[in-house]
Amino acid sequence: MQPSHKHFDQDPAPPPGSTWAPSSSAGPTEIGRDEEDPPSSKETPVPIGPEEPDAHQAQQCPDPGPQTHGMSCDGSRDAQNGGVQFSISAQSQSNVVSNVMNNCNVNSVNIHATFGTNANPNSADKGVSLEEIRNKIKSMLKTKYECIFEGIPKRGNPSSLVSIYTELYITKGESEQVNAEHEVWHVETAAKKTDTEEITVKCSDIFKPLPGQETPVKTVLTKGIAGIGKTVSIQKFILDWAEGRSNTDITFVFPLPFRQLNHFHDKEFSLMGLINHFFPPMADIENIEDYKVLFIFDGLDECRLPLNDNCQCWCSAKESVSLNILLMNLIQGNLFRPALLWITSRPAAVNQIPPQYIQTMTEIRGFNDPQKDEYFRKKFSNDKNLADRIISHVRSCRSLYIMCHMPVFCWISATVLGKMLIKEDSQETPKTLTQMYTNLLLIQTKIKNQKYSQECLVNKNKISELDKKMIISLGQLAFQQLIKGNIIFYEEDLRECDIDAKAASMYSGMFTEIFKEEFEFDEQTVYCFVHLSIQEYLAALFVHFRYINTGENSLNPSISKDSNLHQLHKSAVSMALESKNGHFDLFLRFLLGISLESNQKILPCLLGGNSGNLQSCEKTIKYIKKELEKNPSAERAINLFHCLNELNDTTLVEEIQNYLRSGSPMDTELSPDQCSALAYVLLMSTDVLEDFDLSAYNSTAAGRRRLLPVLKFCKRACLHHCNMTKFLMEPVIQVLQSPNSLLTHLDLSYNKLGETGVKLLCDSLKASSTLQVLGLGDCNLTGSCCEGLASLLIHPLLTLKELQLRGNDLGDSGVELLCRALQEPSCQLQRLRLSGCRVTEKGCASLASALQSNPLYLTELDLSYNHPGDLGLELLSAAQKVSKLETLIVDHCGPCRDKPGLPKCMYSINR
Numbered sequence: 001m002q003p004s005h006k007h008f009d010q011d012p013a014p015p016p017g018s019t020w021a022p023s024s025s026a027g028p029t030e031i032g033r034d035e036e037d038p039p040s041s042k043e044t045p046v047p048i049g050p051e052e053p054d055a056h057q058a059q060q061c062p063d064p065g066p067q068t069h070g071m072s073c074d075g076s077r078d079a080q081n082g083g084v085q086f087s088i089s090a091q092s093q094s095n096v097v098s099n100v101m102n103n104c105n106v107n108s109v110n111i112h113a114t115f116g117t118n119a120n121p122n123s124a125d126k127g128v129s130l131e132e133i134r135n136k137i138k139s140m141l142k143t144k145y146e147c148i149f150e151g152i153p154k155r156g157n158p159s160s161l162v163s164i165y166t167e168l169y170i171t172k173g174e175s176e177q178v179n180a181e182h183e184v185w186h187v188e189t190a191a192k193k194t195d196t197e198e199i200t201v202k203c204s205d206i207f208k209p210l211p212g213q214e215t216p217v218k219t220v221l222t223k224g225i226a227g228i229g230k231t232v233s234i235q236k237f238i239l240d241w242a243e244g245r246s247n248t249d250i251t252f253v254f255p256l257p258f259r260q261l262n263h264f265h266d267k268e269f270s271l272m273g274l275i276n277h278f279f280p281p282m283a284d285i286e287n288i289e290d291y292k293v294l295f296i297f298d299g300l301d302e303c304r305l306p307l308n309d310n311c312q313c314w315c316s317a318k319e320s321v322s323l324n325i326l327l328m329n330l331i332q333g334n335l336f337r338p339a340l341l342w343i344t345s346r347p348a349a350v351n352q353i354p355p356q357y358i359q360t361m362t363e364i365r366g367f368n369d370p371q372k373d374e375y376f377r378k379k380f381s382n383d384k385n386l387a388d389r390i391i392s393h394v395r396s397c398r399s400l401y402i403m404c405h406m407p408v409f410c411w412i413s414a415t416v417l418g419k420m421l422i423k424e425d426s427q428e429t430p431k432t433l434t435q436m437y438t439n440l441l442l443i444q445t446k447i448k449n450q451k452y453s454q455e456c457l458v459n460k461n462k463i464s465e466l467d468k469k470m471i472i473s474l475g476q477l478a479f480q481q482l483i484k485g486n487i488i489f490y491e492e493d494l495r496e497c498d499i500d501a502k503a504a505s506m507y508s509g510m511f512t513e514i515f516k517e518e519f520e521f522d523e524q525t526v527y528c529f530v531h532l533s534i535q536e537y538l539a540a541l542f543v544h545f546r547y548i549n550t551g552e553n554s555l556n557p558s559i560s561k562d563s564n565l566h567q568l569h570k571s572a573v574s575m576a577l578e579s580k581n582g583h584f585d586l587f588l589r590f591l592l593g594i595s596l597e598s599n600q601k602i603l604p605c606l607l608g609g610n611s612g613n614l615q616s617c618e619k620t621i622k623y624i625k626k627e628l629e630k631n632p633s634a635e636r637a638i639n640l641f642h643c644l645n646e647l648n649d650t651t652l653v654e655e656i657q658n659y660l661r662s663g664s665p666m667d668t669e670l671s672p673d674q675c676s677a678l679a680y681v682l683l684m685s686t687d688v689l690e691d692f693d694l695s696a697y698n699s700t701a702a703g704r705r706r707l708l709p710v711l712k713f714c715k716r717a718c719l720h721h722c723n724m725t726k727f728l729m730e731p732v733i734q735v736l737q738s739p740n741s742l743l744t745h746l747d748l749s750y751n752k753l754g755e756t757g758v759k760l761l762c763d764s765l766k767a768s769s770t771l772q773v774l775g776l777g778d779c780n781l782t783g784s785c786c787e788g789l790a791s792l793l794i795h796p797l798l799t800l801k802e803l804q805l806r807g808n809d810l811g812d813s814g815v816e817l818l819c820r821a822l823q824e825p826s827c828q829l830q831r832l833r834l835s836g837c838r839v840t841e842k843g844c845a846s847l848a849s850a851l852q853s854n855p856l857y858l859t860e861l862d863l864s865y866n867h868p869g870d871l872g873l874e875l876l877s878a879a880q881k882v883s884k885l886e887t888l889i890v891d892h893c894g895p896c897r898d899k900p901g902l903p904k905c906m907y908s909i910n911r
Contacts, residue, residue: 434593475542783814844872855883
């Protein structure tokens, strides 16, 4: 029976590179295999640790109830109200023995839990010193993680991780949102965000609290796209601990990758049994709960265990239960509450862990610009000139430089450009993704063929028939599994593509960097491509090759074999446009790029063979431009410009650049496709866009919608007078809900949002932690709209500093709703503008009361063009004296202002 596949919300095997490592079960981290070495046989893991008993007594956690005075599932209890504190520490090397409580009753709460019995940090439980056990664990981890194989070096000649490791850009922040976009969009976002002010953290400081954060960090969830460096960050953390460089206060570190835990989904373990299984020296420890321990769970997106938040509560570290219940109770804090947990995941899977169990959310953004340079300089430390040429080249190609935020793409670039730029008068170097990946395939294949085929030495662009067959077979596998959404494959999948498992093992030496096999605990070999982008490239290569050689359209088999290449391209464009999350975006780029003659010359035996390619590509360019004139989503439209770039067509981009240089005259109306070109130009710029004024561009609603993805990459957005209908608000809301948004200022004034629009806006803003200033002046809001706005002011994930509501008929009822939030200490609003909002004495009384209840934040209050009355002014003046309110604006006030609509503000003009 074939195991279930992993899907695209799961990490593939870690790719090569200085910041990447697969989770092997033993020995140094291996990336690549020397082609001269014989293929490794399947390694049969030796069972370690005792077998867990099948039977167990059902463990039930007590429900504390009202009489427990803080008694928790792990037996801890506050030392108050006469309660007992069970948490006992040992100091000055003394032995402390705490009580063992079992099946007893405390304050009507049944206890079935065993507490620590040996808190002396210098001795273990079975006559073996703690230091001896720690040294054994450290030695195991050091052996496993101190080295990383890069490329395909000689076996036994690994690189030291410490010598080549480049610190990654890791940020701290919180977000409950899940981003379902293709991960290449995350990379393009990261290219902008690393230039902004964010809280960054070193890998070794992942458990240190943020400034002002009083609660200790217990559980950290780190997210990051495939190939960004999650696994190697963990590797570096573990190695630094094992070698005593950091986090020396932690007694034990236990890495338990989900990929390995999956093989025990039908087993039962106690916590001690699980630890002993993977770390045999721990058998001499009687109770792990006596020590400070860190569990590291890498690859949540690969987890096949049902992590159910409503699972059975479990508190005992010594009794067995199913693995999913054990892990979930560890995460919830019911089991071994003091333990530290570090979980990593790709973005799409982070919501598997409820946010209430996560103290700190971090994101690995890969390399920022200085770190990219550092990577290449370390990689070519013996040739500074070569490193400089490589850095200069990738900087000159914006699309390549953006992709270099991924460490795996830095490795690809170093592999290709290190060969091509080694001479000053080097051949034409890659400027597009397709050129880069095609050269990578050629270089990796030639490494093997330089030894085995003299014919291939004579013709530098020729590969053997055997290699050609293997590449096409791997391409078929890549394509079939891409369609299914799989990134992990099994022998059954290989056989479907006529790939013999033994042959795949033999050829994996040649394709180590492209195709990786892993041996797991159940002796079943699993396969995956080093990175999703390599799978997408080989899938595109296979589709192109099959058409060139058989005329078959793999994307639409019903099309006649007599059709031309353009029909294949049309099928691919349609498939990509129909995907809401961009699942085929990169595949489409590669397929179109492969069709260019300049790319086919790199590997003519695989990519060439059709004399009509040029005409087909010209037709495809025209077809893409026609599609841009239609109504694709803004994100898919941007990808079509990436496709035009792969086809070396920049006419629309040059046209819009001329438009920008002319000063963007308002009398020139931009068509929707021109708006997409403008968005592409703005997104591909090297700088973060400080200000974006949508009203500055003359276009239709369809055209303006194409521009809205730019909001994600700018800091301040002005959408005045843009007729923000639901059609236009949808992409705005998507940006606000994006965890990668840079937006801090949003002004939607002079749009008729009404109650429906403001409700949509408030719901989306609750997912954003970046917005600080919100402008909703003259938006046709009423008092009832203030309930949603008030909820924003006290939302824990949003810290609004300024709220602009001028010109809306909010009335005293609306102001009263706002004041309910203003009086809360969690509300940190600094500037509130209520000019012309029909506020009277009653509303002023509410504002004065709120200021007195929460006097620390509001510094500016605009009540001009209202009717506060004498008493209202008196109350506000008194509140100002006891608060931090510095500016109180009450000009142009009077009874005439308490009128609905525009006349209240125009009264003095009409006089």
